[in-house]
Amino acid sequence: xxxxxxxxxxxxxxxxxxxxxxxxxxxxxxxxxxxxxxxxxxxxxxxxxxxxxxxxxxxxxxxxxxxxxxxxxxxxxxxxxxxxxxxxxxxxxxxxxxxxxxxxxxxxxxxxxxxxxxxxxxxxxxxxxxxxxxxxxxxxxxxxxxxxxxxxxxxxxxxxxxxxxxxxxxxxxxxxxxxxxxxxxxxxxxxxxxxxxxxxxxxxxxxxxxxxxxxxxxxxxxxxxxx
Amino acid sequence: xxxxxxxxxxxxxxxxxxxxxxxxxxxxxxxxxxxxxxxxxxxxxxxxxxxxxxxxxxxxxxxxxxxxxxxxxxxxxxxxxxxxxxxxxxxxxxxxxxxxxxxxxxxxxxxxxxxxxxxxxxxxxxxxxxxxxxxxxxxxxxxxxxxxxxxxxxxxxxxxxxxxxxxxxxxxxxxxxxxxxxxxxxxxxxxxxxxxxxxxxxxxxxxxxxxxxxxxxxxxxxxxxxxxxxxxxxxxxxxxxxxxxxxxxxxxxxxxxxxxxxxxxxxxxxxxxxxxxxxxxxxxxxxxxxx
Ligand SMILES: Nc1ncnc2c1ncn2[C@@H]1O[C@H](COP(=O)(O)OP(=O)(O)O)[C@@H](O)[C@H]1O
Ligand SMILES: [Mg+2]
Numbered sequence: 001x002x003x004x005x006x007x008x009x010x011x012x013x014x015x016x017x018x019x020x021x022x023x024x025x026x027x028x029x030x031x032x033x034x035x036x037x038x039x040x041x042x043x044x045x046x047x048x049x050x051x052x053x054x055x056x057x058x059x060x061x062x063x064x065x066x067x068x069x070x071x072x073x074x075x076x077x078x079x080x081x082x083x084x085x086x087x088x089x090x091x092x093x094x095x096x097x098x099x100x101x102x103x104x105x106x107x108x109x110x111x112x113x114x115x116x117x118x119x120x121x122x123x124x125x126x127x128x129x130x131x132x133x134x135x136x137x138x139x140x141x142x143x144x145x146x147x148x149x150x151x152x153x154x155x156x157x158x159x160x161x162x163x164x165x166x167x168x169x170x171x172x173x174x175x176x177x178x179x180x181x182x183x184x185x186x187x188x189x190x191x192x193x194x195x196x197x198x199x200x201x202x203x204x205x206x207x208x209x210x211x212x213x214x215x216x217x218x219x220x221x222x223x224x225x226x227x
Numbered sequence: 228x229x230x231x232x233x234x235x236x237x238x239x240x241x242x243x244x245x246x247x248x249x250x251x252x253x254x255x256x257x258x259x260x261x262x263x264x265x266x267x268x269x270x271x272x273x274x275x276x277x278x279x280x281x282x283x284x285x286x287x288x289x290x291x292x293x294x295x296x297x298x299x300x301x302x303x304x305x306x307x308x309x310x311x312x313x314x315x316x317x318x319x320x321x322x323x324x325x326x327x328x329x330x331x332x333x334x335x336x337x338x339x340x341x342x343x344x345x346x347x348x349x350x351x352x353x354x355x356x357x358x359x360x361x362x363x364x365x366x367x368x369x370x371x372x373x374x375x376x377x378x379x380x381x382x383x384x385x386x387x388x389x390x391x392x393x394x395x396x397x398x399x400x401x402x403x404x405x406x407x408x409x410x411x412x413x414x415x416x417x418x419x420x421x422x423x424x425x426x427x428x429x430x431x432x433x434x435x436x437x438x439x440x441x442x443x444x445x446x447x448x449x450x451x452x453x454x455x456x457x458x459x460x461x462x463x464x465x466x467x468x469x470x471x472x473x474x475x476x477x478x479x480x481x482x483x484x485x486x487x488x489x490x491x492x493x494x495x496x497x498x499x500x501x502x503x504x505x506x507x508x509x510x511x512x513x514x515x516x517x518x
Contacts, residue, residue, distance in 0.1 A: 107231070108230045150439070
C-alpha cells in the first residue's frame, strides 16, 4: 500500500478539519477527492506530505509513518512526492528551467544530470521554448504545466494535485486534467482534489467525496455511480 | 553532497545579490558602529602600553639631608635594599648628582656656577622596585616607611601621576568590555531583524524548498551565511576605516594600531554576533510549510 490513513482525525482548536478518515491508495492509482470548499481536502493532502500530523490515528506514506517519522526523514519522504497547487507557487525570481530543476538541486543531483533530465522533461511537455522565461511572462496554463514539470522532475511515486485547475479557464483545465491522466498512465499514482469531479472521465479514477472533514458514504452523493 | 553544499552557498550569494544595495547599507552601519569599538580598543591599548612603560620606570627617589656622611648614606642604602619589594638601590653622591644635572640640563648648568662652590645638590638613593610592587598602594607604603628613617629629607615617586593613569586604564578596560557587549547584542539584533525580513520576503522559496525535499540545513545555510558575512565583513570594514583614520592622525597624535590578536578578537566578535543574530532571526522567522 502506498498510502494508508488509519482512523485519522485532525483538530484545530477542538474543531475537526478531518474526522475518522480511513483511506488506502494503491501504487499507480488515480484518486479524485472532491467536496465543497473548507471540506478538508487541503488538510488531507497536508497529512500526506506530513506538513501536518494527525491528532489521532496514523498516516503511512511510502513506508513513513506519521507516529514515527523524524524531522530529518521529511526531505526523503517528500522526494517521493510531487505536489501541485492551485496558485502554481513557482519561484518568481527563477527561470522556468531553474524552477523545474529545484527538486533535483535540493537533492544534490549533479548539474549534468539535472540538465539532461530537465531538458528532456521540458521537451516532453512542450515547454522547451520557455525554459529561459520567468513565471510572470507565462500564461496561467503554462505556469501550471511548469509546476507539474517541477512536481514530476524527480520521478515521484505519487503526484498530489490540489485544485490545479482552480485558476484556469475550462479549455486549459481540460489540458491539465489530460496531462494528469497521462502521467497516471505512465505509472505514477495521482491524487486530485477538485470542486468539479466531472472534469475526470468516469472509469479513469476512483472518486471520493469529503464533507466537513468526513469521507461521505458514496451512495449519498449523486456523482459517479462507480463510487 | 558536494553539489548540495555548492547549491546552498550559491543560493545564499544570489539572495545577497538580489538586494545588494540594502546589504551594503547594513554593512556600512555595522562597520561604523564597530568603528567606535575599534577606537575604544586603540585608546585602551595605547594607554595600557603607556601605563606599562610608566610602571617599568616606577621607582622611589630618596633625598638625604646635606649633613649626612657618605658612610651613613651607604648604611641607609643597605637597610633599604633589604626591604620587601626593593629590587636594587643606587647611591647618588652630590658630585654625581651635579654631573648628571650638568649632562641632562646643560642650559641650566650656569645656575650651579652662579650659586657658587658652597652649594651642592643633595645626595640621594634611587630605589628600583620589583615589578609586583609597582602599584600605587605598594609604592606609597614603602615610601612612607623609608621617609620615617633618619637622614631622609624628602621622597619623590610618581604618586600624582600613577594612580590616575592606573584608574583611567582600569575604567577604560571596563568600558571596552561594556562596549563590546553592547555591540555584540545590538549587532545580533540588527542581523536577527534583517534575517527575519529576509526569511519573510523569501517565505515562498522557503516553503517550496521544504516541500520539494530540501534538508532543513539547506534552507537555513543561506540565511546563516548572510548573518555571518554581515558580521565578519562589517568588522573587517570597521578595521579598514579605523586604520585609515589612525593613519591620518598618526602624525598629530602618535599612537600604535591594534596588535594582531586584538584584530582577531574584533573579527571573531563580528562573526559570532552575526551567526547568533541569524540564528535568532531564523528561529523566529522560518515558517512551517503550509498549504
Ligand atoms: N492550520 C489551520 N488552523 C486552523 N484551521 C485550519 C487550518 N488548516 C485548515 N483549517 C480549517 O480546516 C478546514 C478545512 O480546510 P481545508 O483543508 O483547507 O479545506 P479545503 O481544502 O477542502 O477547502 C477549514 O475550515 C479550515 O478553516
Ligand atoms: Mg483547499
